[in-house]
Amino acid sequence: MPVERKELSDPLLGFTTDQRQSFLRSSNDSVMAWNVFRFCTALKGLGFLMILLVLGVVGVTYYAVVVTNYVPALIHAGGLDSLVSVGVLILFHALLVMLLWSYFSCVFTDPGGVPPNWRPTIDEEGGEADALNASEFSRLEPHSSGHKIRYCRKCGNFKPPRCHHCSVCGRCILKMDHHCVWVVNCVGALNYKYFLLFLFYTFLETTLVTLSLLPNFLVFFSDQEIHISPAALATTFMAFVLNLAFALSILGFLIMHISLVAANTTTIEAYEKRSSPKRCYDLGRMKNFQQVFGTDTVYWFLPAYTDEDKQRMPCLQGLEYPLRPDFDSEVS
Structure with a gap:
């Protein structure tokens, strides 16, 4: 009887031992020196308490x-x-609606994860758009444009550009900015706009x-x-102090x-710029x-995108990002 062959999910299948070790070493180079969430997995327990x-x-x-x-x-006053x-009241309710819309969009939108069995599909050195095989991978580890294949040992998958592993979520996040306890979610490629709008409308609302x-x-x-009750006074005092803070x-x-x-970077990338000072994604x-x-x-001020933007801007999906035209000439 023919033996049924099971497809292995190891993305490094077919690579030599030296290639595996080389990829693992390169993945370590991209990890931050100190991970603030290393001992904070208890943040998962906060859950919807923050909400x-x-x-x-x-x-x-x-x-x-x-x-x-x-x-x-x-009701009681008149005139001016x-x-x-x-x-x-109108401005307060309008800002409150936008604040809550942006907040829950950020909370319930997946920040973006690496697709199953994702592999780099473009040989940037050779300019070919075919999927790379094991023998071709060695040519992509770092080459003239300064890029290198990134691999996550915890997830066991390759990492797209600007992708980082979140120790709280337990997976790699596309264009990860940070893990935010206030939204009980990672802030990444697919919900970064919503997070920024949440900050913007919260600032306007609290200032108002x-x-x-x-x-x-x-x-x-x-x-x-004073013509109002002590409870109303206490509530006013508390609301003022909280919103001012x-x-x-x-x-x-x-x-x-x-x-x-403005610089087309993230919080993590800004932290890591000591080792990668050139901002290759800065297009103006x-x-x-x-x-x-x-x-x-x-x-721009709504927590949503048009279908046209989603189709013609791959960067909004978190897997592909255009580089500065002069980036290759700047990297030595």
């Missing part, structure tokens, strides 16, 4: 702004105060709340007569990520921006 915490902060803020302050002001209350609650917050330190902290993160997008600020937000200006 509940975020919703709790939103709930306290909503009660302080809408229920305690501006709806009563809209009513117009201000209407403006604050801070400014709108400031007059009521100052009542605590004045001799004015979030606004200041998120501003720093937002500035950092704006600079990363506008093209760098479009690689994250797409080319359709209508969708």
